[in-house]
Amino acid sequence: MKSLTLIYAPQPQDTKPLYSSEWCVPLGNLSIGTYIKDNGFDVKILDGAILSYEDIEEELDYSDNNSIVGFSTTILNLNQSIRLAKKAKNKGSTIVFGGPQASGLSYNLIKTINEIDFVVRGEGESPMLEILKGTNPKKISNLTYRDGNEIRENYRVNSGVWTRFFPDRALITEIEQYKKNWYNQNKEKEFTATNIGLQRGCSWGLCNFCTESREVRNGSLYDYFVNLRELKERYGFNAFFEVSPGPSQKTLIDLLENRPDDLEDVRFRFYTYPNIITDKLVDILAELNTWEVFIGIESGDLKLLREVNAIKSDLSNLSKETGYFDKTKKQVSKMRNKNINSKVSYILGFEGETKDSLEKTYKNAREMVDAGASSIACSLLMPLPDTTIFQKILWHAKLGPKYKDEALIDFTEITKDWIDNFCSVPYEIIVEYQSKIMGLVNKATAYGHIIF
Numbered sequence: 001m002k003s004l005t006l007i008y009a010p011q012p013q014d015t016k017p018l019y020s021s022e023w024c025v026p027l028g029n030l031s032i033g034t035y036i037k038d039n040g041f042d043v044k045i046l047d048g049a050i051l052s053y054e055d056i057e058e059e060l061d062y063s064d065n066n067s068i069v070g071f072s073t074t075i076l077n078l079n080q081s082i083r084l085a086k087k088a089k090n091k092g093s094t095i096v097f098g099g100p101q102a103s104g105l106s107y108n109l110i111k112t113i114n115e116i117d118f119v120v121r122g123e124g125e126s127p128m129l130e131i132l133k134g135t136n137p138k139k140i141s142n143l144t145y146r147d148g149n150e151i152r153e154n155y156r157v158n159s160g161v162w163t164r165f166f167p168d169r170a171l172i173t174e175i176e177q178y179k180k181n182w183y184n185q186n187k188e189k190e191f192t193a194t195n196i197g198l199q200r201g202c203s204w205g206l207c208n209f210c211t212e213s214r215e216v217r218n219g220s221l222y223d224y225f226v227n228l229r230e231l232k233e234r235y236g237f238n239a240f241f242e243v244s245p246g247p248s249q250k251t252l253i254d255l256l257e258n259r260p261d262d263l264e265d266v267r268f269r270f271y272t273y274p275n276i277i278t279d280k281l282v283d284i285l286a287e288l289n290t291w292e293v294f295i296g297i298e299s300g301d302l303k304l305l306r307e308v309n310a311i312k313s314d315l316s317n318l319s320k321e322t323g324y325f326d327k328t329k330k331q332v333s334k335m336r337n338k339n340i341n342s343k344v345s346y347i348l349g350f351e352g353e354t355k356d357s358l359e360k361t362y363k364n365a366r367e368m369v370d371a372g373a374s375s376i377a378c379s380l381l382m383p384l385p386d387t388t389i390f391q392k393i394l395w396h397a398k399l400g401p402k403y404k405d406e407a408l409i410d411f412t413e414i415t416k417d418w419i420d421n422f423c424s425v426p427y428e429i430i431v432e433y434q435s436k437i438m439g440l441v442n443k444a445t446a447y448g449h450i451i452f
Ligand code: B12
Pocket: 009, 010, 011, 016, 018, 020, 021, 022, 024, 025, 026, 027, 028, 029, 031, 032, 049, 069, 070, 071, 072, 073, 074, 075, 076, 077, 096, 097, 098, 099, 100, 101, 104, 120, 122, 123, 124, 125, 128, 162, 195, 197, 200, 201, 210, 211, 212, 243, 244, 245, 384, 385, 446, 447, 448
């Protein structure tokens, strides 16, 4: 009988892990693993956020030609995943890649990396089950694979099977380790958090640098709270880092209105964006015992925001932009008074970025901190496969030929290439501003690059 090992390879050592990576369980792998286990197969989950590369490599000694080994990939861990895949392939295992980075580079991966048998684009639960059952690849949705000399990319659907069960944390043997990591990083907090996902897809879904689709999919709220209750009673988690990208106001209102009495004390952390945070929403967030909101402000320059489609308001009425940032400042300050931390997030290096727009972003960050924002995320724009800006790279006369067939994208190199060709300010100045913006608070995070 086939068995499944699901791996989240560690990110390279010269990159900076985000503070939350060590206490967040790998939800994608866990969701697939739960579905596969429920269908009768053995499943093992290996998470490179808490295991070393060598630990995972050692575990692969036990794989053989009955093992399917799956890798969940991001722009940071794809190369390490390929190294590990080579070892598993030598043992005779079938290799499956999935997750956002492999989804966006599926064709190139199958074309250039012989060790990879299948790439799954998008949701992985159903395709993985079909692979384990030995179904003919032609009939498996979301699959990219070799068929003789051809590469086939089957149609992609979101089957939504994940709405019918909860990711089962019993599959994670080191659950106590995640808790310890939370305590170590959050000594001052009196609650214990884990990550959970109500929704897939973003209610805005238009930013040209992002891979999120507008196709919002939700599970039932009743089941969601059953899951929360289990996480509270069985594992002692009483705070939830909601990974849903950009939940709408309505979703947050529904969450409050459907929250059962015995869960009134649990806390939340949400990803949000400026336009949905109104006075009413701040009250709702407070009633939900929200400890932090991440606010994707992205840039202090409205012209740039409009061009990357991230202004998050009705573009047909430009007068609505008046006071766009003032409203956010007001809400940040209101949230501070209600003990909700605001983590304001910026991206530097949008198309057409200038010294002047960087200055506006710096000024914006300073004002948000003055208004009460307690932490900052400030990243250099990383062109991710499957985004509009990645498409711009592929259409570019010089960069297109370089990246067209590439499967192993070096994120620092592509970031520099993007800035050199699409921004009106050099990389060094952008990094200088990143450092200035992050220096505004004690707690700042950045995308992968180590710059300090
Ligand atoms: C929470 C989160 C984090 C957390 C927690 C990570 C964790 N342990 O889960 C933290 C903060 C640590 C983090 C870090 C980073 N993140 Co992040 N993160 C997210 C977020 C918001 C939710 C992830 C999630 O739980 N989704 C819910 C699960 C169920 O969905 P899923 O993971 O996509 O899995 C499904 C499919 O992708 C697929 N699948 C996934 N794995 C596999 C494996 C196999 C074998 C198969 C077949 C299928 C498959 O099937 C799954 C089930 O349907 C996503 C955005 C999003 N909405 O997904 C960004 C996202 C995944 N992150 C992203 C990025 C860029 C990063 C960082 C590089 C940023 C950084 N600062 O360094 C790092 C990378 C860390 C690393 N080690 O590689 C990008 C990835 C894009 C890309 N091409 O790489 C995303 C998509 C955000 C975005 N739109 O830009 N992240």
